[in-house]
Amino acid sequence: MQTQTIMDSIQEEKKPYTLKDFVWIAFVVLGSIFAYTQYSSLMDVYEVGILIGTAASMIWLGRFWPSLMTMSYWVAGMSLLALWTYSSHGNVIETKETAFFLKFLVSSESAIMWMSALFVLATATYFLALFNKSEFTYKTATTMVWAAVTFGLVGMMVRWRESYIINFDYGHIPVSSLYEVFILFAVLTGLIYLYYEVKYNAKALGGFVMLVISASVAFLLWYHFDRGAHEIQPLVPALKSYWMKIHVPANFVGYGSFAIAAMIGVAYLITSKALQKNPNSAFAAKMPSLEVMDDLMYKTIALGFAFFTIATVLGAMWAAEAWGGYWSWDPKETWALIVWLNYAAWLHIRMSKGWRGNPMAWWAFVGLLITTFAFLGVNMFLSGLHSYGEL
């Protein structure tokens, strides 16, 4: 038999480039060039590098997960609408109170409110779907998460621009204060969850994962209304670095993944308890199988661990440049190490002892408590070099 025939008879493995992909590539490339021509005077060589890197990863990500393309078009469209509204009103911050679109939709504050509302609604809707087993309800919930993520990203993009409008000196990417990173956390956790939901048909886990996001939204709202944390503040000199643009997002991919792992752990524990009581439990039947949850827990922790490793290393490099030492046993640094060691131990135990199931689920949940302390507790209770986002 001819080699060729055999090959032909095997289904094509590689995804071909379609028109959609070309549009996407053109969009990302043009968008990056536009950003470069507009803002290159504000970038140093590393930031140009980051722009190129972002564009390349977006092209790859879009093809890897096409839903991201659609979302990006929405984010770009709405952000441009906001920017255009500001610029047509002479780029003054008060426009956000007067211009209709800004006031009700796309000023950073409004967009973040929409994001918050949608995440909370999605949480309820996922649980409703779990209860009434309706495919349609699930679809609605998923759409809400997509919309929430979109609004969150729009909020961040617009906030970035607003920081320059308020006072040119203040301008910075919105990943510098506790308020800002909470938005980032909600968005990234939402996105990572959506990826696993589609890939592993794990929508029954939606409600559980959205619970953490809702909790972070609750904190965000309290922080906004009680503490006025949404006010854009200028950056301290130590934070004025391109490192922030990569260190913080990498960290939050880690935090987000760990949070998802923990909530899957909770779902796992509840399901396994239900099965223990009644092997034909109706609740368990609605949930993904224990094996799938166990595997997802491993996958999210692995993803989180990989990104957290990167983030910690980048953080060390940044510290070396800003504080003159790559490791100072500063509380935030030390807690990052603790989080990291904890998950390293988790992975080792799973690997070597082959532990699965309940103990690992508990451990994943405890992992979230440790992570939360590293993320929030350190800022609240311990002081150190990292005390930028104090409560």
Add this chain to the structure above:
Amino acid sequence: MSNTQPTGKKVNKKPSQIMNFLGSMNLAVTLLVMLSIASVIGTVLQQNQSFQDYIIKFGPFWTEVFNSLGLFQVYGAAWFILVLVFLLISTSVCVARNGPGFMKDMKQFSEKLSQTAIKHQTNNRQFNTDISLDDQQKVAQLVLEKHGYKTKIHQRDDGSVTVAGLKGSWNRLGYIFTHISIIVICLGALLDSNLLLKYRELTGDLIPETRTVSLDQIPKTSWVGDENISFRGTVNIAEDQKSDVLFLPYDNGFLVQQLPFSIVNKDFRIQYYDTGMPKTYESDLELYIPGREEPIRQTIEVNKPLYFENYAIYQSSFSDGGTKLKLNVHPLLAPVVAPLELDTAINKVEPLKTAHGKFRLELDDFRNFNMVPMTEEEKAATGRKFHNNGPTITFKVRNEQGKAWEYENYVMANKQEGRYFFMTGVRQSAAEEFRYLFIPADAKRSKERFFKFLAILNNPQRVSRIFQEQYPFTEDMDQRTYALQLRLVEQLMTVFRRSGFAGLTQFIQTNVPKEEQEKVSDYYFTQTTFALQSAYMALLREEGVVKSIQDEISDFDKTWFEDALTVISSLSKYGPPMYFEIDSFQQVQATGLQITKSPGKDIVYFGSTMLIIGVFFMFYVRQRRFWVNIKPENEKLELTLAAKDNKNLPETKTEFEKISNQIQTVSKQA
């Protein structure tokens, strides 16, 4: 025993018990957990505080216990280092034992795996085909290669053929990378640690300095030189000054590090946001290196250090570098305006001999800006959110017993409720907030009138004379009563100056019988006010603001009077009777540099890169094997397919199904 198990024990070489223990995963996990717990302690228990602080917090017993456990310096404690060393050993043993096996495993196709073993893999399938053995072999090979497997053919004695596929062997490399990287990072960190200093301290060769004394008073035992291969310390250099030493924090004190070059701070610049927060700061540095003609000139700023050989110089902070000050020290009890002029600078200590004892003036700090948020109305009026209250100096006045008052004085007058005041804050300990006096500015926006007025009040006889001038003796008065009244004015003024209106009230309470207090009090306060007003009128006349005491005085002068009395009435709570007026200043700033020598840094970075690459290989490359055993059997071919993944994941099964199906369909079609 299957040879796909790389960690499988070799029967001929029994590893010793100790090696087994050291390389065990149990020990690894235990060490990881121990490190975490130690780290937690290090963050929860504040490190490197003074002993007194700990005793206040934990009591002497627990302080002793904690201290002997090294909990106040966890990261330098012997047991902490020991855990690290064990982790290093454990990881090394682990790599040494597993590494070679993993390396071999990377290249191993396991094509000789017995047919029974293939049949017993978790993922397996059997079916028959009726094409030629050659074709079948080719089909299997091509399909596997199409999926990215490398293949190897094994001809068996019984006439059957095994096509073995291997994919993703980098996973194993990932393991090796990750674990070696841990070793590399630890070694790099060890190189950057202060083990050498610890050793010298143990041998008594090195004693950290704990006093604040000038450089030439620090004994040689607190100095370190070139032999110190790694350090990290700080130094402040004022503008146009130079330094060739560095201060290394060590235990509860510090060490002085001699640098092989000297650094000159040519200029220091700082920019502020409108909130008064520093926006950027930078220093123009010159590095003079022995044996080099030209210095290295570079401007450094936060996040943009200067690298020179093994050294790195960072902009880390800033402070006052000895701002030059001209001060007028006003004695607050003197009957004349005769300030003492003082030429001094920040960071200096000046002895002061006064009529009220000897004092030390310690000039602590100078700030060029003091930004305060504006009120809503001001914001609306000016469009600005912050307002600059101008420069301040902070200083302490210490008496001979060592008791100190700390002050914060503003150079310029600031507007409060529409009037201008010179603010001066005082407190007796750093834990308190400053309490402010608001000295009212006169029409020239100066303190001139205030000190003149004060000088008059400081001389009760003069007040009494002024009183006498303004209300001369007339015939209808009783001579004795008039004389008594003049005496009373003098007395009241003395009490008022000593302790203000509050003092007056107290004077009445202690000296006047209870039933008469109310009446007397009314009278005394009227008289005091009368006297103060007379003194003030006299001053106004002297200034030429009014012609006679019958003239109407302006609202400005009226409120000035009230404001001045508020201040003078509380002067007694202001500490030693001196006011320090800033006549002029010339700011000198100092740059705060952090200098490191860190030979291990690149090693740590190298290890970190390896770690990241390794982690990705380990998680996202799965090592997969596939076997297709083709056995001719009664004119047909009997196929046994099996797959194995180094991690058994749900994907393994789906992939196996997919590849098997493809082999099956293609074989059928052929």
